[in-house]
Amino acid sequence: MKxxxxxxxxxxxxxxxxxxxxxxxxxxxxxxxxxxxxxxKGANQAVAVARLGGDATFVCCLGxxxxxxxxxxxxxxxxxxxxxxxxxxxxxxGVALIPVDKNGENTIIVASGANAMLSVEDxxxxxxxxxxxxxxxxQLETPxxxxxYAAQIAHANGVKVILNPAPFPKEPLPAELLENVDIIIPNExxxxxxxxxxITDDASALSVIHKIQAQGxxxxxxxxxxxxxxxxxxxxxxxxVPSFPVKAVDTVAAGxxxxxxxxxxxxxxxSLAEAIKVGNKAxxxxxxxxxxxPSVPTANEVFGTL
Numbered sequence: 001m002k003x004x005x006x007x008x009x010x011x012x013x014x015x016x017x018x019x020x021x022x023x024x025x026x027x028x029x030x031x032x033x034x035x036x037x038x039x040x041k042g043a044n045q046a047v048a049v050a051r052l053g054g055d056a057t058f059v060c061c062l063g064x065x066x067x068x069x070x071x072x073x074x075x076x077x078x079x080x081x082x083x084x085x086x087x088x089x090x091x092x093x094g095v096a097l098i099p100v101d102k103n104g105e106n107t108i109i110v111a112s113g114a115n116a117m118l119s120v121e122d123x124x125x126x127x128x129x130x131x132x133x134x135x136x137x138x139q140l141e142t143p144x145x146x147x148x149y150a151a152q153i154a155h156a157n158g159v160k161v162i163l164n165p166a167p168f169p170k171e172p173l174p175a176e177l178l179e180n181v182d183i184i185i186p187n188e189x190x191x192x193x194x195x196x197x198x199i200t201d202d203a204s205a206l207s208v209i210h211k212i213q214a215q216g217x218x219x220x221x222x223x224x225x226x227x228x229x230x231x232x233x234x235x236x237x238x239x240x241v242p243s244f245p246v247k248a249v250d251t252v253a254a255g256x257x258x259x260x261x262x263x264x265x266x267x268x269x270x271s272l273a274e275a276i277k278v279g280n281k282a283x284x285x286x287x288x289x290x291x292x293x294p295s296v297p298t299a300n301e302v303f304g305t306l
Contacts, residue, residue, distance in 0.1 A: 002134035002159075005049050005263050006126065008059040008150050009042015010115040010141035011075070011085075012094035013067040014252070014292050019099045022107055031099065038074050039096055039292035040115065041139040041166060044253045047078050048260020049137070052282060053299035054267055056080035057133070059126045059150075060142070061114040063093035068114065074293075084126040088114050094141075104248040104287065110141065110167075118142040123150045131157045135263050139164045139256075144177065151180035160266070163217075164259050168193045178216040185259055186212070191222045205230045206238045221276060223258060223283075225251075229276050241276040244284035253292035258283040261302060281306055 017031035038047070046058040058080050062068035064087040071093060075082050092113040100106045123130070123146050130136055136154040138147050138161075147163075154161045162183045165173065168190045178184075192198045195211035199222065209220045209232060222230045228243040248254075261282030265275035282302045289295035 002132065003055045003267050004057060004129070004133040005054050005135045005137060005267055006057045006059065006130050006133040007042055007046040007049060007137045008118070008123070008126075008142065008147060009045065009139045010040040010094055010112070011038070011043035011060045011062055011071050012040035012096045012110060012115070013037075013071065014039035014096045014098055016098045016100060016252070016291060019101055021101055022099060035291060037291035037294050038071055039253065040094055041141050041164065041256050043071065043075065044256035044292050044296070045137055045139065045164070045260045046075070046080055047293045048257045048282065048296045049264055050078040050080040051296050051298055052261055052264045052302060054260070054264040057084065057126070057129050058082055059084040059118075059122060061086045061088055061091070061118045061122065063087070063091040063114045064089045065093055067093035067095065081129070084122065084129065086122060088117055091117060098252060100250050100252070100290075104250050106250065106252050108252075112141065115142050118146050120146050120149045122146065123153070127153055130154050130159065133159050134267050135160045135162060137162045137164070137259060137263050139166055140169060141167065144169070144174065148174060148177040148180075151177055155180035162259070162263060164255065165190050165194065166255065173215075175216060181217045183219040183221065184212065184217045185221045185223065185262070187223045187255055188225070199224065199230075202238055202240070209238070219272065221262075223255060228280055229258070231272065231276065233273070239273060241273055241280060243280045246284045246288050248287040250290045250295065251287050253295055254283045254287045256292070257286040257296050260296070278302060278306065
């Protein structure tokens, strides 16, 4: 398999504040430990791929503003290919407002800014790199038509297309996108939206995976937080790959770190179950740290301890 991993997606500056609990409507809360950190699902996954030893190429749009220029400098520092990161004059860079409660849970409000401007033309600019990749990794914080075009290019050239359907849109995902996706990685909530059924036990997990497969994606991985991730083995039986027990302090970017770890492992030739284990390990380290990209572990921390 080719080693290059192309990530198409978003980049945000996260503004994180610790709170005792999430505010009720009309309630004013005193928070503490305010911090800014680099985030955005696309950038988080690109950083995870790069930091875990993968050959990462990132395709995204940033505003030509203070946040955007800082983001680009930090992405370059991670050692990824940023040739297809476009700075747009007059546009604001994406930001995310993230309260984190005392249990490490978070809610996120995203203002997309330049992320909403990622166009089919941007994908065409990156077409050569996509065709030369082993894996194309995408999420849903950028326009779906651009992602669909990228998936079509990748699929037509034998590139494995991996979609993390987050945040899940109000409208169902188009068939022309899903039919070009090889692996889809929803969490429990996203899987329930796709399947119209909640996961409550193994039987419902199997049913949910089958319903998602019926939409055109052969390989389904459903992440289920601290329990790990469900998929099907080669015989079609349900497989739960368990997580690594840790005390979570911040779950921001845990799913993105999982996706990055999984892709790096697949590019190294690991089996699907082994790659999920790598993703679980990477995510288990990330949740013990605060912030999105600051929490992403290194290759030695993950592969050196499995």
